[in-house]
Amino acid sequence: MAMNLTRRNLLKTASLAAASVPLSKVVAKAETGIAKVPLIPPGSFKKTKTVTGGVCEMCFWRCQLVGKVRDNRLIKLEGNPKSIDNGLNLCARGNSGIKLVYDPDRLKYPMKNIGKRGAPKWKKISWEEALDTCAAKLQATIDKYGPKGIGVWYHGASAHYPTAYFEYLGVPNMYEPAFYQCRGQTAMAMMQTLGFVPNEDVDMANSKAMLLVGCHLGENIHLSHVKNFLKGLENGSKLVVVDPRFSASAAKAHIWVKIKPGTDTAFLLGLMNYMLGKGCYNKSFVDKHCLGLNKLKTHVAEWSIEKTAKECDIPGKQIVEVAELLCEHAPHVAVHPGRHAAWYGNDFQRVRANACLTALLGAIDCPGGIVQIKRMSTGHVHWPKVEHEEDPEDMALAEMEEKYPFRPPGTPPELMRETMVTGKPYPIKSMVIWGTNSIKTMPNQEETMKALANMDFIMVTDVSPTDITMWADILLPEACYLERYDHIEKGTQWNQSDKPQQFVAARMPLVEPMFERKDSVWMINELARRMGHEKDIPVKNQEEFVDHMLKEADLSIAKLRKLDGIYIQEGESPYLKKGDEPEFGTDSGKIELYSEAMDDEDFPPLPTYTRTEEPPKGYARMIYGRSPVHTFNRTANNAWLSREVPENPLWLNDESAKKMGIKDGDRVSLENQAGKRSAGSTVVKVTPGIRKDCVFIAHGFGTFNPAMTVGYNKGIDDNSLNTKINREGETGISGMRINFVRIIKNGKTINIPG
């Protein structure tokens, strides 16, 4: 080729050379993606529309939002101006939803793994082939082992319809990490004690005092919840934060109780003993509404200030100060129930202690207390009830083994995993994994991989190529929360002392899904058709699914659209009116300080402290939490969020660091008590704001699927170091803060002085 040719000449020469090649015949075979259209004047598409109906899913708080859309392209997300919950606000994650929609790493087409599980090689396949394969494989499992041969791991709003279908199929074992690794104990222990699940309905805004045990509001940003918290501070509420670490909440606290990790239950028992001894608890409330006061009094009597102070490694006078502060302001005290509770493997008891303390203060259904918020109700979509040869309820693993009587709905994860490995009491041979990255959520990752290796078939549905997708045989791409209909959000105005209002918002797409992404209703209906269940399909599509749920509230998608995405009506205050009595849904109808049901099942009927294992010499306990701009691993690949917080610094006590020769900003990795090393590394944050017996790291980092090109190998995956777990008997939920680490710097292992 002559190098001095101009482009024109080159093209001319080349085109003449090519003129004799029969190109036109070949190019005519495939239709082009570009076509001639009537001339469109410049500027015609400049107009930006506001599309309403979005409900956020960057975390699970589900703020209501609107999208600015130009030419079918989502340009910006904002809080829905009509929202009485998050209002105009969106957090950093909410704003960054756009980067999820348009992340080039996202799953785009159905894929078949023609490599190995864990080391996949992907072939793009048609939906037809993908669904045919899934149906045939799942049916083969049912034919050979019955529906119990299938297991389901799931998460999120888009999994509601699929799990309803698998229930209809008679699948007895499903696991949702949102319960088993997060809120399970909080919900179940509160239910057992108070007879209702308060979730996080705590009226902090109108409290006179707040108690956070291990909660770090401000690091977990749930918008209206944080507004509620900050309003309380603004109104002068006294904040007590119990945390081994100077968290974002501790930084706002009037009293920071720098407690020894694992001793929170002892602290709560000590507080109760002081209040009961001094008689400064809310007597009228307790006399009227609680059962077992005397038994509790006797039970906590051993927890003197001295003993509690010693056990928790805190000054005794601080316990007195906290107890008196709470009593002084009772009942207007926000004792936060917490969210993630799976800490030490004795957590049900701790949450019970928390509930009993709340009861002693009478801090329920009054300004500042736990409140039973009255939301509107909407319906559910069910598949028809069918008889199965084996009753799925009887075949559920926990039921068969008569274990974990106070477990949340579903099967405890490790119990299912053990069955997947051993085939006992029966084989589970096919897995459906819907929107949950179980490699990251379940402790002891090697066991999870072993269980997955043992399957005949694995179907995974997800939005992004998360770690778990590497184990799929068939991988299905799902539309994300801005591209589909599903969740109905129900709530009230965020401040309970404001004019009572209730709202309903349904998730509606702001933009069309790109590539071949589909919603879960479409996927499940197509699967059901192929498995011979067409006649039982309850709703035709996602719109009908949502309309069906809205019907109970006399609403529809069409009505909500006219209302800019949110229906609002007059509400009801959660505060008890004079003369009204609170209602408790326990067996006895009262708050059960002493629980007969627990006694019947041979568990401590009164909240009981169990010591947790101490770190071995040279190691510190690894505690974990959240980064304010991430939702665990779910946002790891978000370009904007990763730019703000790319990794998870390791908090290390300043005096320890000095002895170890470690400086702020040093790059280190970790090794746990079993010799397991972290794959990635991170920087050290040297601070007096953490005790010497623990180190802290935010959860969700250290993605190990390189397909997540932004998040890959950034920071340390704390869960990879959770090789030891402590499963509690009440719920089957595993505590994960019982792993210990030391530091590796420049290849050298350095012990952490206690």
Add this chain to the structure above:
Amino acid sequence: MEMKGDSHKHKTVEPDESESLADIFAFLALLVRYPDISFFDNEFLDTLEILLTRLNLEKSCLKISIWRNSVEDPLLDAQLEYTRLFINAVPHVIAPPYASVYQDGDFSLQGKTTEKIRNFYRQHGFDVVVSTQPADHIQFELEFLSYIYRQGQFDVGDYFLSTFFVPWFEKFLQKISEELRHPLYRVSLQLITYFVKEEQ
């Protein structure tokens, strides 16, 4: 947006040249489209070989010929490689073939660049008809050029190439270069480079 192609009189171009260039760009577009049975057959690969020979790119032609003879199913082989390079892969997708990923600074689909490119299509009487794909996919850009050249609008084509196509295509080539081992895609991108390069 001021368009060179709009403000200048089109150069006269011989009809034959216009047709054959249009066919070339349509063919280039097929090379970077997901290979499917509708077009990706022996005739398609034969044509590729003939084109390479006519352009005196014999070495490339030989590579294609050896590859075709060494794999059992060239279509499947091409599909797997296309998926790895452009869709989803382990360890990761190598080079998403969209302009905005390279031009808009934050590794994103449907960026400002996508909008500009789509507007350019529209202002010249064309649009993408597949709404589920961003308008700045390499395939669409090459198809657009094919249509423009078929209309004899060389200035518009050149303007589009220098303003929209080449700037991201160079970055895309850089990103993909280390992973560009497969003969089909190595040769395809070489061929595209050949037809879009700037004046020397």
